[in-house]
Amino acid sequence: MKFGPGGRPGRGRGGRGAMAGEKFARAFAQAAFEGAKGKRRARMFRRGELKLLLLHLIAEEPRHGYDLIRQIEELTGGHYAPSPGIVYPALTLMAEMDLIDEAVDGDGKKIYSITETGSAQLAEEEPHVADILERLEGVSKMGEASDGASIRRAFHNLKSAVRIRLAEEEKGSDKILEVAAIIDEAASKIERLK
Incomplete structure (x- = not known):
């Protein structure tokens, strides 16, 4: 498969074999992820x-x-x-x-x-x-x-921990701000993963 700018699938027929399917899958997954961030989605x-x-x-x-x-x-x-x-x-x-x-x-x-x-x-x-x-x-x-089973488990654990920890906190408390900062820091680390 030919790839255009940004690693997106381009026009024309691509190579055959297992690699072609894997390349397409990676390119589609990347473009779909970019689409989730508001950019143009890949065409299937x-x-x-x-x-x-x-x-x-x-x-x-x-x-x-x-x-x-x-x-x-x-x-x-x-x-x-x-x-x-x-x-x-x-x-x-x-x-x-x-x-x-x-x-x-x-x-x-x-x-x-x-x-x-x-x-x-x-x-x-x-x-x-x-x-x-x-x-x-x-x-x-x-x-x-890339089955998200482990990710879903981690999200569930995070949600439970936040719910339990902040169940009795009042709006604007320091603990709520600390939890938000921890979650923001984790999101930032995930974004920087390569």
Whole structure:
């Protein structure tokens, strides 16, 4: 994968193999973290990739739009789910391109299945689809590696300690200010970690 300024994923196809998925996962996690600080979030898919992934999933079995969203979320280990505002217009476009068929099931919901044209395009793009799936697996593995269980435990301990220690303190007391200073110092140390 090519990386642009700031370590964000750039355009173009990247390298293959396990490293490509890991690089993407690191870049996505970094960009997502930066997004949490108010900066621009990373895009999960480059141009046309969501369409290919949807086509691949529909080729596995006919699916509803919501099922496709959940499947993508599962592929990323719960770290990313595309919004309906992105998925449904893509499905409409794919149907207009004769890549998929739309039908209405017994519950009145649209269900999508692949067409011959869609199967042909999917066969042409098989290596690219494999790259996309590998990157999503990398996001999932990165999430597993950075599972926040120990962080959540530490936050729980901190919250309990603060609640117990300050339960009977009055607003503006010196102890409240001391606790706030300790928490601020810890946050500052975490920010400086490399």
